[in-house]
Amino acid sequence: MNTQTRLEFAERLLAEWSRGTSAPQPHRLDVIIDPGDLLAAAGALVRSDWGYLAAITGMDPGVATGALWVLYHFAEGAAVVTLRITVPRDKPAVPTLHHLVPLSEIYERELSEILGVEIIGMADKSRLFIPDDWPEGVYPMRKEFEMADAIAEGQK
Amino acid sequence: MNPTQTADRFIIPIGPQHPALKEPGHFEFTVEGETVTGASVRLGYAHRGIEKGTESRNWTQNLYLLERVCGICSHIHATAYTLGVEQLAEVEAPPRAQAIREIFAELERIHSHLLWLGVAAHDAGFDTLFMYTWRDRETVMDILEEVSGNRVHYSANILGGVKFDITDKAANTILKGLDFLEERTHHYRSVVNEDTFFLQRTRGVGLMTKEEALRLGVVGPTARASGVERDIRVDAPYIAYHDFPVNLVTLPTGDLEARFLVRLDELLDSYRVIRDILNDMPEGELTVKRMPRKMKPGEVISRVEAPRGELFYFIRSTGGESPDRIKVRTPTLCNMGSVIKQAVGHNLADVPMILVGIDPCFSCNDRAVSIRESRRNGQEKVWNWADLRRYGIEFYRRKMGLESSILE
Structure with a gap:
């Protein structure tokens, strides 16, 4: 299967949950889906053996948007399909993909620690990357996070 | 950290200073006898933001x-x-x-x-x-x-x-x-x-x-x-x-x-x-x-x-x-999960090689592993990485029928 066929196949697999698609680069397909459809959509890719979960990117598009973005990148050969999820900033949560993709746990723990997105159903909530004495509820990848404030807070 | 202890089961913490990782990592291996039955990892000791x-x-x-x-x-x-x-x-x-x-x-x-x-x-x-x-x-x-x-x-x-x-x-x-x-x-x-x-x-x-x-x-x-x-x-x-x-x-x-x-x-x-x-x-x-x-x-x-x-x-x-x-x-993150899964069921003596097998980035110099044994009998023994490595090597020397003293 060449890259284009792979992307078309993925698009058909995901059509049921798609809220819009785009192709930011020639070998990529971005599919916007609702958080509630994540398990179904990711499950469809996994069950069809469409690639593997290459990374999860958590992103803060800015305080004004009132949202956070979570991007699930699946790769197969040169083709990359990204499931794009928007969650509300005041209560960001996504379900764990752990049962579908065992590796997702490491990415999800990072996501919850640095961006403050709750992972529903995550078995191990212990800290993976940030220090044990890092304050609760402070997420470094949020745009409002200021290093100087964090240092001042730590020196108190 | 409190090692979980039952009759023949205890937890072996390894790290955070570890020979085989680009970041110092901390592993905890649960063992029954000499067999690893569970493993977990804690990273972030070199997270630089x-x-x-x-x-x-x-x-x-x-x-x-x-x-x-x-x-x-x-x-x-x-x-x-x-x-x-x-x-x-x-x-x-x-x-x-x-x-x-x-x-x-x-x-x-x-x-x-x-x-x-x-x-x-x-x-x-x-x-x-x-x-x-x-x-x-x-x-x-x-x-x-x-x-x-x-x-x-x-x-x-x-x-x-x-x-x-x-x-x-x-x-x-x-x-x-x-x-x-x-x-x-x-x-x-x-x-x-x-x-x-x-x-x-x-x-x-x-x-x-x-x-x-x-x-x-x-x-x-x-x-x-x-x-x-x-x-x-x-x-x-x-x-x-x-x-x-x-x-x-x-x-x-x-x-x-x-x-x-x-x-x-x-x-x-x-x-x-x-x-x-x-x-x-x-x-x-x-x-x-x-x-x-x-x-x-x-x-x-x-x-x-x-x-x-x-x-x-x-x-x-x-x-x-x-x-x-x-x-x-980074690739090491993907491969880390496999170490945890592979270690389970293996002998403790194979753990160093399984970790090394994924080629985690080596940039730590310090090599320390602490092994905590059950306090049940009132004794506690702490091993460092060198001890665990030696244990692995000598385990295989015995297995091959070689006297370790001959090779020292």
Whole structure:
């Protein structure tokens, strides 16, 4: 299967949950889906053996948007399909993909620690990357996070 | 930390200072008797906030920051970033620059794989092999130093091209070095493949089937040693890999022996491809005429094959002088999960080799493992890494019917 066929196949697999698609680069397909459809959509890719979960990117598009973005990148050969999820900033949560993709746990723990997105159903909530004495509820990848404030807070 | 204790079961904490990880990592292994029944990992001891750091630096400064994510594969991080930014800027580096990038990428793979071979040999108790490989590795370090002025952070990339040309004199030095390394690599391959004592530590140890490898999402030589046909250089050729392709090296067996052989065969292929490039080096400029200071808004994904496997960069620009978000997913993270899964069911004596088998980035010097035994009988024993390594080596010496005292 060449890259284009792979992307078309993925698009058909995901059509049921798609809220819009785009192709930011020639070998990529971005599919916007609702958080509630994540398990179904990711499950469809996994069950069809469409690639593997290459990374999860958590992103803060800015305080004004009132949202956070979570991007699930699946790769197969040169083709990359990204499931794009928007969650509300005041209560960001996504379900764990752990049962579908065992590796997702490491990415999800990072996501919850640095961006403050709750992972529903995550078995191990212990800290993976940030220090044990890092304050609760402070997420470094949020745009409002200021290093100087964090240092001042730590020196108190 | 309180070790969980039942009649024959206790937890062995390993780390955070560990020999085999680019970051110090902390592992906890639960054992029953000598068999590992559970494992968990804690990372972050060297988390430096580099992703956050990129948001407050401009596009050029970030090249130098990201190059320092890793002290072994610096060039490949810079390459992933540079390729992503060049796509945002809609420029393409000239063919000669792309060829030089590939030469550096493969030289980097050579020094990384040789480094790994030495450390893996050491942890298996084969210190002579360790010393020979590290002596030979100096050949490629000298080449890198001669061409770039640096041994590790060669900084060959700039946005839109490369900094250094490969002169005819440099090309001769490289070719001479490769001849020597090729001969040595054939020797190491026969040691790893034929030495009975070495095979005791590797054959059938740390088995991972192709199905498991796919399910766990492992990458790089670790995946290819389980028969997974996955190599970004082949699947999605970047820089000059279109014009100077590499051969996909896979083995079906999925044990530690296969992980040795895949890396050794990749070394031989790296020597070949560097010769191919030097024989047919494209002429022309080293950089593009103009590289913008601000990047157009957009999102790019850049994937490259680092020595340890797929390196993934996601870069988002909102049109400014700095990126809005850079996400870096390193191959060791993918492979870490497999260590946890593979260790379960193995003897404690195999743990050092299983950890080393994925080639986690080595940059820690301190080697400490503490092993806590049950306090049930009122005794507590603490081992360090050297003790655990010795335990592994002596376990196999006993198994092979050798008196360890004879070999001391």
